[in-house]
Amino acid sequence: xxxxxxxxxxxxxxxxxxxxxxxxxxxxxxxxxxxxxxxxxxxxxxxxxxxxxxxxxxxxxxxxxxxxxxxxxxxxxxxxxxxxxxxxxxxxxxxxxxxxxxxxxxxxxxxxxxxxxxxxxxxxxxxxxxxxxxxxxxxxxxxxxxxxxxxxxxxxxxxxxxxxxxxxxxxxxx
Amino acid sequence: xxxxxxxxxxxxxxxxxxxxxxxxxxxxxxxxxxxxxxxxxxxxxxxxxxxxxxxxxxxxxxxxxxxxxxxxxxxxxxxxxxxxxxxxxxxxxxxxxxxxxxxxxxxxxxxxxxxxxxxxxxxxxxxxxxxxxxxxxxxxxxxxxxxxxxxxxxxxxxxxxxxxxxxxxxxxxxxxxxxxxxxxxxxxxxxxxxxxxxxxxxxxxxxxxxxxxxxxxxxxxxxxxxxxxxxxxxxxxxxxxxxxxxxxxxxxxxxxxxxxxxxxxxxxxxxxxxxxxxxxxxxxxxxxxxxxxxxxxxxxxxxx
Numbered sequence: 001x002x003x004x005x006x007x008x009x010x011x012x013x014x015x016x017x018x019x020x021x022x023x024x025x026x027x028x029x030x031x032x033x034x035x036x037x038x039x040x041x042x043x044x045x046x047x048x049x050x051x052x053x054x055x056x057x058x059x060x061x062x063x064x065x066x067x068x069x070x071x072x073x074x075x076x077x078x079x080x081x082x083x084x085x086x087x088x089x090x091x092x093x094x095x096x097x098x099x100x101x102x103x104x105x106x107x108x109x110x111x112x113x114x115x116x117x118x119x120x121x122x123x124x125x126x127x128x129x130x131x132x133x134x135x136x137x138x139x140x141x142x143x144x145x146x147x148x149x150x151x152x153x154x155x156x157x158x159x160x161x162x163x164x165x166x167x168x169x170x171x172x173x174x
Numbered sequence: 175x176x177x178x179x180x181x182x183x184x185x186x187x188x189x190x191x192x193x194x195x196x197x198x199x200x201x202x203x204x205x206x207x208x209x210x211x212x213x214x215x216x217x218x219x220x221x222x223x224x225x226x227x228x229x230x231x232x233x234x235x236x237x238x239x240x241x242x243x244x245x246x247x248x249x250x251x252x253x254x255x256x257x258x259x260x261x262x263x264x265x266x267x268x269x270x271x272x273x274x275x276x277x278x279x280x281x282x283x284x285x286x287x288x289x290x291x292x293x294x295x296x297x298x299x300x301x302x303x304x305x306x307x308x309x310x311x312x313x314x315x316x317x318x319x320x321x322x323x324x325x326x327x328x329x330x331x332x333x334x335x336x337x338x339x340x341x342x343x344x345x346x347x348x349x350x351x352x353x354x355x356x357x358x359x360x361x362x363x364x365x366x367x368x369x370x371x372x373x374x375x376x377x378x379x380x381x382x383x384x385x386x387x388x389x390x391x392x393x394x395x396x397x398x399x400x401x402x403x404x405x406x407x408x409x410x411x412x413x414x415x416x417x418x419x420x421x422x423x424x425x426x427x428x429x430x431x432x433x434x435x436x437x438x439x440x441x442x443x444x445x446x447x448x449x450x451x452x453x454x455x456x457x458x459x460x461x462x463x464x465x466x467x468x469x470x471x472x473x474x475x476x477x478x
Binding site: 012015016018019022023026034036037066068069072073080118126128129 | 198227230301351441
């Protein structure tokens with residue numbers, strides 16, 4: 001049961017992202033803010049930290065390809081960035097403490113890095129022309145805040161679910 | 175470090191990088207069609223997405239309803255004020271329509287650029303990373319959707335179809351950065367002025383209508399509709415209202431800022447307009463695709 005729950009949560013988050021994206025952009029006092037939902041990668045980072053780095057990279061590759069083909073139409077962007085972020089998360093966790101607060105902040109920082117790389121890429125290929133300061137103000141900051149809120153609400157649930165799977169696996173092995 | 179170059183991992187990484195760059199540049203080309211594996215993935219994800227979209231649309235619908243309920247009083251006041259004019263305008267419109275029909279019969283003109291067959295579609299997803307302004311609809315080529323068709327809401331034009339798979343289609347919204355994205359438009363007034371919607375002003379959040387003949391007068395507050403002269407869109411789809419007029423970079427033609435009439439922030443149901451009169455993609459029918467000087471994609475867009 002728990003075994004299938006982990007990938008199905010990933011699928012669900014993948015499908016929910018564009019629905020939440022429809023709520024964005026929001027306009028507050030004449031300024032436009034883009035909130036980019038990054039639920040799936042946050043979840044994958046958690047898998048990478050608490051479960052297995054290799055597994056997270058595999059999931060990252062799979063969903064990255066889906067993301068590229070379905071939404072972006074540039075194949076090879078998310079399919080590299082997702083596994084890369086998972087790999088980074090899995091590597092970082094070897095040197096730090098696995099407390100929920102620490103992992104939450106690391107996840108948010110990694111998402112910020114992801115956003116920044118994407119901005120640089122789209123800037124390079126002329127899909128966007130917004131200057132860096134505008135990007136920081138209208139995209140990066142609101143995105144970080146929104147995703148941090150999301151993780152604060154559901155991070156413990158992810159951890160709980162992944163721990164249940166880890167325990168189950170340990171029992172199977174023994 | 176000679177052994178560095180024989181390290182398997184490094185070589186694998188390099189090969190991977192080359193492959194990646196090749197893949198990205200392949201997919202960045204202006205492609206007219208999705209490849210078969212892409213189509214399969216798009217359709218599969220699209221079906222799953224439309225299942226999820228239903229409850230999500232329902233919930234966002236509830237929020238919308240609450241929102242409109244809160245504004246009811248204000249709105250009611252405004253609408254009542256306009257109601258009196260409305261009856262007069264309606265009578266006039268009915269009269270004009272009848273007149274128009276009679277006159278058209280008189281000159282034996284049955285086809286109009288205005289006619290279109292609507293295909294109703296639901297938005298199942300919006301590109302979550304929002305770098306490109308795209309939405310994905312639940313109708314595809316099996317429902318009669320074709321590339322370059324106009325997509326609109328009740329309020330006005332929102333974009334056009336850029337990619338079709340059997341069960342989904344992708345819409346590029348009007349406010350895009352793509353320089354090849356052009357819509358032939360006209361300004362309604364005593365004398366119609368034609369121009370092209372080209373580009374979007376990020377700071378003002380308005381569309382830019384360029385290449386208006388400088389001898390014509392366009393004023394703030396005038397309505398802009400699609401002209402149908404691009405060959406694909408139906409005529410008379412509202413686009414927006416002019417907010418400012420100025421001359422373009424070289425001072426040869428006029429340009430105007432147009433505030434779009436459609437609401438882009440919440441799109442859930444849209445209409446794909448399939449024009450009934452002959453659809454012409456580009457200069458001379460299908461011959462554009464065999465254009466020798468330009469790649470067909472670019473040429474098509476330019477004629478829009």
